Amino acid sequence: MNETYFEIRPILPTDKIQIQVGLKMLSPESIRQRFFTNKKEFSEKELQFLTEVDQVNHLAYVAVHHKNGNQLPAGVIRAIKRSDLETHAEIGIVIVDCYQGMGLGRKLFEEVAARAVAVGITHFYGDYHTSNLKMTHLLNKFAKTRSPLILKHTGDGFIYFEALLKN
Numbered sequence: 001m002n003e004t005y006f007e008i009r010p011i012l013p014t015d016k017i018q019i020q021v022g023l024k025m026l027s028p029e030s031i032r033q034r035f036f037t038n039k040k041e042f043s044e045k046e047l048q049f050l051t052e053v054d055q056v057n058h059l060a061y062v063a064v065h066h067k068n069g070n071q072l073p074a075g076v077i078r079a080i081k082r083s084d085l086e087t088h089a090e091i092g093i094v095i096v097d098c099y100q101g102m103g104l105g106r107k108l109f110e111e112v113a114a115r116a117v118a119v120g121i122t123h124f125y126g127d128y129h130t131s132n133l134k135m136t137h138l139l140n141k142f143a144k145t146r147s148p149l150i151l152k153h154t155g156d157g158f159i160y161f162e163a164l165l166k167n
């Protein structure tokens with residue numbers, strides 16, 4: 001079989017190995033930008049939290065690279081509410097370095113935003129480092145057809161962002 005394509009789909013409990021492999025494929029810089037620490041591997045408990053999600057309070061989607069019959073982890077996005085009553089969800093996203101700049105981040109953002117609106121989430125928010133130009137570009141593109149982003153420098157080298165999902 002000689003074909004290659006990307007699939008965007010909700011994360012599954014069976015994605016635990018793929019999530020662990022994906023972490024190993026990331027550069028130290030991407031790991032720092034995503035987790036703000038030097039994360040080496042996920043514990044069993046973390047893998048359970050990351051893959052066994054309800055897609056209501058914890059939304060998560062993956063990008064998978066299908067290549068010649070193999071499936072390679074290409075990226076993950078998640079949007080997490082702190083409680084049932086919240087309408088705001090915190091975003092975490094990472095694309096494996098060799099797949100960055102190909103539009104996968106944008107696709108994952110749109111996919112999780114559509115699901116978020118369907119389950120009553122009104123805003124996405126999060127933090128990223130001021131040096132993270134790729135995240136700046138991604139957020140600007142995402143906000144272009146929506147309301148302007150709220151951006152605040154938090155004073156510790158990070159930017160807090162908030163995006164309204166629907167006008």
Ligand SMILES: CC(C)(COP(=O)(O)OP(=O)(O)OC[C@H]1O[C@@H](n2cnc3c(N)ncnc32)[C@H](O)[C@@H]1OP(=O)(O)O)[C@@H](O)C(=O)NCCC(=O)NCCS
Nearest residue numbers: 030033093094095100101102103104105106134135137138
């Ligand atoms: C930030 C990140 C998620 C972006 O994902 P990506 O798949 O590389 O981004 P995309 O390819 O979808 O690009 C989104 C838009 O930004 C633009 N863009 C991306 N990188 C750019 C760059 N360096 N310069 C100019 N524009 C850029 C793209 O052109 C694209 O616009 P388009 O859709 O009109 O072409 C990815 O780089 C990443 O995983 N970084 C490490 C982890 C991280 O920083 N996470 C964020 C904090 S949680």
